[in-house]
Amino acid sequence: MAIAIIAEYNPFHNGHRYQLEYVKKHFPNDKIYIILSGKYVQRGEIAVASFEERKKIALKHGADYVIELPFNFATQAAHIFAQGALKIINEHKIDKIIFGSESDNVENLYKIAETIYYNQEIYDKLVKKYLKTGLSFPNSSSKALSDLTGESILMPNDILGLEYVKAIVNNNYPIKAYSLKRTVGFHSLESKDNFASASLIRQMIFNKEDISKYTPMQFDNVPDRxxxxxxxxxxxxxxxxxxxxxxxxxxxxxxxxxxxxxxxxxxxxxxxxxxxxxxxxxxxxxxxxxxxxxxxxxxxxxxxx
Structure with missing residues (x-):
């Protein structure tokens, strides 16, 4: 048995360490796989540390294996990012995934994904309708989802989590999804105890501030941007x-x-x-x-x- 975490670790921080400790405690018999972005991350930016550095620290803090998510998936929109990651997870016969979530309600994500799956043509028409009004693809998808299911998925991790679950449902993968409540908001620029978002930590790194409270990673030089x-x-x-x-x-x-x-x-x-x-x-x-x-x-x- 095995469980996967899809990550960028940009940088690896205490929230990620907490997630790995949670997985080791609640899934003690599972090998932990990290599906990790390479040099470039989903927002089209350069990761603050090399793939090898991030892989090394993931292994140090409890991961058993780290697999690189190919560039053509790692630097794409959420649905393509998720499809590529889940394809790799399925190919490696990993039977579980776990992801951070604002709502921490995986059952609801499954319900939404299945509703879309069984009403795909209607959903696609709704997306196209909103695209024609000049909305972005994410906003068009969100409005189509609301029209079809009455649900609104607005928070970043829940949006990505839904894409993971959709990839599982659409491909009938033998993979079970689990979630873990996030400790800090995805792009929050405020810290909480020893936890801070990757966005805040990156800002601190580029400002040459002390980040030791929030991450075990160290940066002697300002990373390339x-x-x-x-x-x-x-x-x-x-x-x-x-x-x-x-x-x-x-x-x-x-x-x-x-x-x-x-x-x-x-x-x-x-x-x-x-x-x-x-x-x-x-x-x-x-x-x-x-x-x-x-x-x-x-x-x-x-x-x-």
Whole structure:
């Protein structure tokens, strides 16, 4: 028997350590697998520590195995991220998963996932209806869910948890989902006792503040950041035609024109904020920026070879 945790550990912190201790206590006969993002994480950012560093600390604190989640899943929207992770979990014959949750109500997530599964055509039509109004995919999905089930899943971990359960239900995987109540809000910039969100800890790392209260990880130097490559991104967008930009598989719905319009923003954050809208979430903008940067880097490598 085995249980999986899908994680980024960006960085690994006391909340993650608490989760591993909980799993060891409540599932003592199960091997613990971590499905871990690599260098780049779901929001299109660079992880604050290498995959190997994060793998090492996960093993130190109770994991038995760590499997890398491939880039093409790790840097995608929640439903693709979840599908890729659950596919790996199923292939390794892991029969359980556990995830942090704001509601801590897995039974309700199963109920919602099964309702969508048995009414997939209606759900898809509702999503398309809201997309046509200019809403982003996450917001369109949320409104479609509310129309179909009367339920609203609004918190980040519950949204991701629902995608995990949907992947299990849709593929009839022999996997049972469990949840654990989160100790701190997903993006909270406030700490609680010895717990702090990864967002707050990252902010502290970049500000060179003491993080030892919240994480066993140590950082002697400020990690590399995707923001450091904004000038490179800016140069690519300025020098590349909208037609060429459109060829990037992540760019759709006129995003190339939006990028062209706002590319003279002075900073990474300013550019993201200018592009952010009802249709395009900040996370989606960041993911596309990453793909544009990496595609150009790949082209350059091919030219040199």
């Amino acid at each position: 995707i923001e450091n490559y904004y000038k490179d991104f800016q140069k690519i967008v300025i020098e590349t035609s909208a037609e060429e930009l459109r060829k990037n598989p992540m760019i759709s719905e006129g995003m190339e024109n939006l990028f062209k319009k706002n590319i003279h923003a002075e900073s990474y954050d300013e550019f993201v904020n200018k592009c952010n809208s009802r249709r395009y979430t900040s996370s989606r903008i960041k993911r596309v920026m990453l793909y544009v940067l990496l595609e150009k880097h790949k082209e350059k490598e091919n030219d040199e070879n």
